[in-house]
Amino acid sequence: MSFNRWIWLMAWRDSRASRRKLFLFSCSIVLGIAALVSITSLGHNLEIAVAEQAKSLLAADLVVTSRQPLSERAEQMIEGLGGEQAREVSFSSMALFPNSEGTRLVQIRGLTEGFPFYGAFETFPTNAGEIFRNLPGALVEESLMKQFNAKVGDPIKLGELILPIVGILQKIPGEAMVFTTIAPRVYIPATEIPKTKLIKAESLAKFKVFIKYPPATLVEEFVKKRRAPFKELRLELETVEDRKRDLGKSMNHLQTFLSLGGFIALLLGGVGVASAIHVHVKEKVPSVAVLRCLGASANQTLQIYVAQGMALGLLGAIMGGILGVVIQFFLPRVIQDFVALEIQYSIAWVSVLGAMGAGFVICVLFALVPILPLRRVSPLAVLRATTAVSHHRDPLQWLLFGIMGLGITGFSLWQSTRWYHGLAFTGGILVAFGLLALVAKLLISLARRAITPSWPYVWRQGFANLHRPNNRTLLLMLSLGLGTFLLLTMYLVQHTLLIDLLPAGKGRQPNTVLFDIQTDQISDVENLLKNRQMEVLQQAPVVTMRLASVKGRAIRDLLKEPDHRRVPNWVLRREFRSTWRDQLVDSEESVVGVWPSQKIRDSIPISLEEGIAKDLAVTLGDDLEFDVQGVSIATHVAHLRKVDWKRMAPNFFVVFPSKTLEAAPAFHIITTRSNTPEAGAEMQHALVKNYPNISLIDLTLVLKTVDTVVSKVSVAVRFMASFILGTGLLVLISAILTGRYQRMQESILLRTLGASRWQVLQILVIEYFLLGFCASLTGVVLALGGAGALVFYLFKLPFHPPLLAPFVTMACICLTTMTTGLIMSWGVMNRPPLEILRGE
Amino acid sequence: MNDESILGVNALTKSYSTSGGELTVLREVTFDVRRGRTCAIVGPSGSGKTTLLGLCAGLDQPTQGTVHLDGIAVHSLNEDGRARLRNKLLGFVFQNFQLLTTLTARENVMVPLELCGEKGADHRAVELLQRVGLGDRLDHYPIQLSGGEQQRVALARAFINRPKILFADEPTGNLDSETSGKIIDLLFDLNRASGTALVLVTHNLELAAMTDQIITLRGGRRVDPL
Known part of the structure; x- marks a missing residue:
């Protein structure tokens, strides 16, 4: 197809009367292209940031991590790694701010000299990252300082240790700040940790050794040979390359999510363009017939409209490109909280042009759908209009x-980290588009059949508008339905995670969890609660253990098995916190077997949660061997049970019978409920003051912090959704405007025949209400299905959608559709017929 | 068909398949039009006049029979071949003018020459528009012109490629009698001046009487004496 000068000239001439409309059509794809431009450009900036800040991501060349105190052998092996070393021990415990008497669970980190080897703490005052180790003092995270209205110089009490706060922690090399709100961090010198008297043998602490090597050292090569023996001691080695890979993966997920959102907006825009061009070229059929009659070939006439489609795509791509570059200024702010990197803004021209190119191609492809039939316009149409277009496929x-x-599948595969995710995305789009199109067809068919002469005139007209030639039913169903589907799905998932997962503050549900209670402190703590009219809702002992063997095979052997045959790593290597008791609790349900009661031979019968049993591929009678802090315990599965993890109660994978674990080092958990925030605060204060080793989780606060994190995630989700919704609105406006001429002709005729403006208005309201109602209803059904599937399969939670949200969504969409429709059609009703006829 | 013929139609038949069976709208029509001569096709509504014109001009394919234009077998050409032929040999004038609404008068007239890539289209379009009395309306759009003026633009467009034969379908059907007279005069003047043959479809027997040859159709058959 060669486009000569005449083709471009004719395309330009032909567009004269429709340039404003064509400009509006191109707007449909602007937001989609803008989203892609800004996201791909962001991806490029992230790559640069990862490459430039690689070492500061880890703050060292190598990090060794252990979840238990380092054994003598481990110390020897770490010694053998050489280099300059710094250490950190971290654990969760309560912090008390004596000035405000506020308490909160924090993550305490004890640091030696040297860390960070690369990058730096960002603090206020700026030198606080250096001086806290010498004074000694504490570096406290900004969110915590704000919560308790604390300032530099105030004291902070950690266990039995009181330190002055010497600085506010604003950024830590290699860590994303959004996740810190759950357990805010407090850094103190490592030498001060013993003075807190918080770490005991059973404490859940993490031990890290940071190592720096001379610049020329090939760390990756050096570590490669040493990974296996370290793994045997359950020591994890992490290099800068490992961190980069992990970070790359999470960046990819983030970018994939954003890109696919942008792509949906672009596809929706493409549908808008196709529909608008369809109306445009339909008006052009007589011109095409004349050109064919005057001797233009089928290809020449086709080229004129393809050239218009290309110009439209180019205009959309340019506008989208400019908007995308502008949006890129804001995008880093949206995602900054999720990444541990300092994202520098720069325009990545290759990415920008690539995204613009993708948008251009999508626009042209969608425009070609209605343009291609122009090849088959018969020149005979100049004599007889009925012979205009051949209807053969x-x-x-x-x-x-x-x-x-292929293009959609290719893009999805390119953007997805796994091929089946890409196919699932394409499948999802096809199902959503297909279902909406099907409902549109059904609606058209129903509107055609349902109308009976007994209906009031305006209702008959309103319904008829849905099925008659040049109706906008399919397009509006697609754009409004898809927008509703995506937005409501996001809301329902967010709602389920927030409300259903954390049902705080109802009835006798606990809202406070106390843990790390030593055996000799139990009765004192129970009294403390009793004195404040706070009931002990549940009390459970906890023993920390690891798996040593499964069905007689040692964990180290199982870890060597090929990936597809192996039990997941996290199951084999995880730390099990188990309990003992003699009966099921409210949150449990027996599945199979007999509740463990007594020891048979040398093996203890245990009850296993059915999910973990499935992961471990064990069933009744199978042997499991646990390592309880150096002591080996043989067990066999006697009972399987179902656990309602959603219930706010201490839940366990493994439950032992009584009189089996009592001798093992244990701590206890108590759940209780405070009826007022004041009573809760007073109890927390008394607890931290008298029993500094006991930690406490205020579930109301957890709910708030989870809400903060989810809200930050929602910002990114809503950011993307706004492109889709914006595109939907543009498509809606262009769809209404393209049908406006037809509406105008009919309204004029109706008014000439004596219809009042009120009747014309009613017809329009009925039409747009029906469209908004059916589109939003389909979108709601899709959203309930989509959100239900996500919640059930991905988050493994029961799905209880809020009743009100679908109705509110439908009402909003109906109202928006009717309002937009009426605003865009206002001139049809208000101007005198003659003026409209002349104007058009 | 001899060398003097510009149009040779032989046993031309056109049928359509319909739900009620095959419908024949034109049956074995035969006639010749000689170079530079004029011919009128007349008959009542539904007699097949417009169908015959469309087939003669290569706008449609016959079911049976042959059409030769300037010795070229039109019925054996494909659609693009027929389009090239229309561009080189034919001119058209229609009842409803069929001007491109987004093009000015001058641009409408230029299209046939631009299509074949000929130079000087602009100059010749201006010359022709001046000749039909629209020298001062060159850059007006069809919507800004009266019916008579639009048909004059269509006449200028029909003659710009110096056609050997001009097909006119009810050229005065949408015009009042005064304007019709002026358009007919102009049509015949241009025809004579450029030596173009003319085939016109009309209900107007007065107009038909001005031509050299009259083909009368009834029920798809030629009913005038051969």
């Missing part, structure tokens, strides 16, 4: 659909 059109399908 065009093989080229099928080829075009094939290319579009």
